[in-house]
Amino acid sequence: MTIVEPRPAPIGTEHVDVLVVGAGISGIGAAYHLRERFPEKSFTILDALDGPGGTWWTHRFPGARSDSDLHTFGYRFKPWRGPTIATAGEILSYLDEVIEENDLRGRIRHGHRVTAASWSSADQLWTVEVTRVDTGEQLHLTTGFLWMCQGYYRHDQGYVPSWPGTDRFRGTVVHPQRWPEDLDHAGKRVVVIGSGATAATLIPALAPTAAHVTMLQRSPTFFLARPRTHELATTLRALDVPEEWTHEILRRAHIAQGAELTRMSFESPDELRKFLVEEMRAMLPEGFDVDRHFNPRYRPWQQRIAVVPEGDFFAALREGRASVVTDTIDTFTETGIRVASGEELEADIVVTATGFDLSLFGEIAFTVDDEPVDFTERVTYRGLMISGVPNMAYVFGYFRNSWTLRADLVSEFVCRLLAHMGEKDASTVVPELRPEDAGMPLRSWVDPQDFNAGYVMRSMDRMFRQGDREPWTHMHDYVEEREMLPAADLDDGLTYR
Known part of the structure; x- marks a missing residue:
């Protein structure tokens, strides 16, 4: 058995119990649930953008609005009072209300881009490297649990095919x-x-x-x-x-x-x-x-x-x-x-x-005990954790339903998981294939016969995989998953230490 020695944290490293990456609709929702369920836990939200809202902060083009109804795109815990289809500005105002009403403003650090995340089994901690967007200053944080809410596409640039003659267009x-x-x-x-x-x-x-x-x-x-x-x-x-x-x-x-x-x-x-x-x-x-x-x-x-x-x-x-x-x-x-x-x-x-370019976990370089994580060789656990990656959850929403419906479900699951870890007095939780999963056929992260949008097809070669059985599948519809996730057995496919 390989023994991993603890490593000293960089001087001046700050520690939080839970680190949330992304201050869009997923990250703000995650913060609300953490505040409600675990008032004793420390947490911080890091976001590379200048303000909260993710997509709704990035999209400034004329007429920018929702493509989903706001009664499902809004949170379950906060009623939406505006029009069913809303503008980007109306959505940002709603998110600002959530932040103010739940005293989350001081938990968000804008202009902080996460570039790397390293897990140490010996320390049972993530060390996260952060760059200040305005100054280029390098910072470090450690956390017991990493919650990826960074969204699913690159905010700094969209997808643009190469066409002949663009250089001569006046x-x-x-x-x-x-x-x-x-x-x-x-x-x-x-x-x-x-x-x-x-x-x-x-x-x-x-x-x-x-x-x-x-x-x-x-x-x-x-x-x-x-x-x-x-x-x-x-x-x-x-x-x-x-x-x-x-x-x-x-x-x-x-x-x-x-x-x-x-x-x-x-x-x-x-x-x-x-x-x-x-x-x-x-x-x-x-x-x-x-x-x-x-x-x-x-x-x-x-x-x-x-x-x-x-x-x-x-x-x-x-x-x-x-x-x-x-x-x-x-x-x-x-x-x-x-x-x-x-x-x-x-x-x-x-x-x-x-369209846009899909971004796998914000292009962050992940390592586990000094070994780089190749996500193309990993399997998703219920569409919210990754096999062999400890103490990390992520949010990826639905294709056919509002993103927030799943963000709410994932938040509830993660909070239930953190409580379960406390009951077990466990510091680490990691998805691991069970003996009966040996040799399990692996499938692409999305079945093109089910959904084949351009950004999905362009990303197949850099995404994680899924299996042919629970709990190693994802991309269920909300009607199915709203029953499945709350009832999921937290001891099935998860190992605690």
């Missing part, structure tokens, strides 16, 4: 994640490359003042128009129903609706496709080629269905302020983009709404 090229504050699109011809939720958000925000906006897509996306405020919310508030009740009723309504769409996507995909296409057809100009531009090749819900509040995206098309081109890019020109058909789309501004 206009402006911008990615939504890096939107310049001084970019003036009024009276300009704008081409938005991409057809996902970001494009559907940007286009109705740009169209009223731009000369024209063209959505250039390689392939179509499913869209679904929904009221900005759910009609049930309007009814309940008119009846002066307590906000806590309204919040819970609407959560259940949205969850039930989402579960039905998911069921149909597997059991009757043709019926669901027809429903979605006909819903879009009714909002598009007469004679519009719906099958070419809005009937995707993939099965409904094999990628996200983009929600369009009040059908504003379709209104821009009906009014002639925006148009759709479905084609591939041949080359950029001096004045725009030439597509494979030979048509040239003239542009002053090109927006590359082409």
Whole structure:
């Protein structure tokens, strides 16, 4: 047996019982649960950004808003009182309220980027290396438990494919994640490359003042128009129903609706496709080629269905302020983009709404007892811990349900796990394959037949794996997991020391 000697901590190293990485919706939720369940424990949240909110702090492009309803995207413990589909600013205000109401402001350190995390079995501690973004100063913290809430994509840059001719384009090229504050699109011809939720958000925000906006897509996306405020919310508030009740009723309504769409996507995909296409057809100009531009090749819900509040995206098309081109890019020109058909789309501004790059645990270098952790050789434990990595949990949300639904479930699980460790007087917990798991077939982290969005397919080679049995699987839907996680046996697949 190898004996690992304790190592002295760097001089001036600070220690906290729990270290949370990320001050977005996951990290703020984790802090709330820690404060409620373990008031005696010390914890700190580190975040590389200048303010709280994660995605909602990063996304400054025109019209930035939620793609999920806020009654499920909001926390279970704090009612959402605003419109069902909310702007980035409204979401940031909500998160600020959570921070203030629970005295979390002093626990968050902004501008602190975690670069490495090293576990010592001898010390039963993580040592975390941190860089001050503003000064470059190197800091160290130690912690008994590391909680990764950093989100799932790179905030500093988005995904942009390589296209010929971009160097000769005389206009402006911008990615939504890096939107310049001084970019003036009024009276300009704008081409938005991409057809996902970001494009559907940007286009109705740009169209009223731009000369024209063209959505250039390689392939179509499913869209679904929904009221900005759910009609049930309007009814309940008119009846002066307590906000806590309204919040819970609407959560259940949205969850039930989402579960039905998911069921149909597997059991009757043709019926669901027809429903979605006909819903879009009714909002598009007469004679519009719906099958070419809005009937995707993939099965409904094999990628996200983009929600369009009040059908504003379709209104821009009906009014002639925006148009759709479905084609591939041949080359950029001096004045725009030439597509494979030979048509040239003239542009002053090109927006590359082409998605993001998935980031595995914030690109942090992990080591366990001086051995680098190769996550491609590791297996997930219930989608929230990693085999062979002690005292570390992470949050990864749902594809088809709101991210926060799972963040809440993971927070409750981690708090239950920390309490269980206390009952066992254990300092370490690590997921380890059981004897019956020897030789277990390993699968990719996501089944492309289930979900095949671009950022998923691009990340397969650098992600952890999953098994073919519990507790080594993940990516269940909320309706299934809301029963599964709270009832999970904390002694199955976990070893305590």
